[in-house]
Amino acid sequence: MSLYSENIKYLRIKKDVSQQVVADSVGIPRPRYAKYEDGKNFPPPETLLALSRYFAMSIDLLLSVDVRKIPVGDLLKLENNRVLLPITVDSYGNNLIEIVTQKAKAGYLSGYSDPEFIESLQQISLPFLGPGKHRGFPVEGDSMPPHEDGSIIVGRYIEKLRDVLDGKTYIVITKDNGIIYKRLNKNGKNSLMLNSDNTFYEPYEVKASDILEIWEYECNIGRTDRKSDFSTDNLTSLMMEMRQELREVKAKINT
Numbered sequence: 001m002s003l004y005s006e007n008i009k010y011l012r013i014k015k016d017v018s019q020q021v022v023a024d025s026v027g028i029p030r031p032r033y034a035k036y037e038d039g040k041n042f043p044p045p046e047t048l049l050a051l052s053r054y055f056a057m058s059i060d061l062l063l064s065v066d067v068r069k070i071p072v073g074d075l076l077k078l079e080n081n082r083v084l085l086p087i088t089v090d091s092y093g094n095n096l097i098e099i100v101t102q103k104a105k106a107g108y109l110s111g112y113s114d115p116e117f118i119e120s121l122q123q124i125s126l127p128f129l130g131p132g133k134h135r136g137f138p139v140e141g142d143s144m145p146p147h148e149d150g151s152i153i154v155g156r157y158i159e160k161l162r163d164v165l166d167g168k169t170y171i172v173i174t175k176d177n178g179i180i181y182k183r184l185n186k187n188g189k190n191s192l193m194l195n196s197d198n199t200f201y202e203p204y205e206v207k208a209s210d211i212l213e214i215w216e217y218e219c220n221i222g223r224t225d226r227k228s229d230f231s232t233d234n235l236t237s238l239m240m241e242m243r244q245e246l247r248e249v250k251a252k253i254n255t
Helices: 004-015 019-026 029-039 045-054 059-062 102-113 114-120 230-254
Strands: 074-075 084-086 095-100 121-122 134-138 152-158 167-174 176-188 191-195 204-207 211-220
Touching: 004 019, 004 059, 004 204, 029 045, 029 074, 084 167, 102 114, 102 176, 134 191, 134 211, 204 211, 204 230
Parallel strands: 095 134
Antiparallel strands: 074 084, 095 121, 134 152, 152 211, 167 176, 167 211, 176 191, 191 204
């Protein structure tokens, strides 16, 4: 039997319902559903989605994780069972903040929905942040000053794209580019514009279909006490202004 077959069988038994009840709920004959549990057949996409919603378990978990080995109560259920977000809690049931270190960063794209991977991350508690699910992500490069390499951005999970506010900063997890920290602006219903505060970097567009997760900026955990170098800052500012003026000149020439 496949992992998927084992999972739906386990979830059905856990719900204490018959194969007929599940089959009726998703609109298929019982013999067809029985073949899914036996591993003889695999459901088409529409049935796969229907079963995912019936069992309140995301498709990626049903296909890739042995749900018998995870505490389902520790998964954060989202609207329409679209995703189940793994979370970790302390002995009092309070949500902990997982920190995605540089070492763990490479595995986050494949492990973000895997409870075992999330549980393996370092954890901290910041009670002042208040309600919501929070997670920390590393900053790279110089595109979002004053945050520097080695800093950790702690973000609050955003479930819906429509909750993104123009001009605010977010950690965006994308299929192609991984973990990105940028200032966002909505660009229609199905895409976002990602802008750097350092104007040396051009803004670019990301389609909603390429976005795995969005985390709104809550606080920064810095790792440097570097004294600000005003002369360097002024030079950088001047260079940014010159770059912007150059863009405007090029734009006029091309029109």
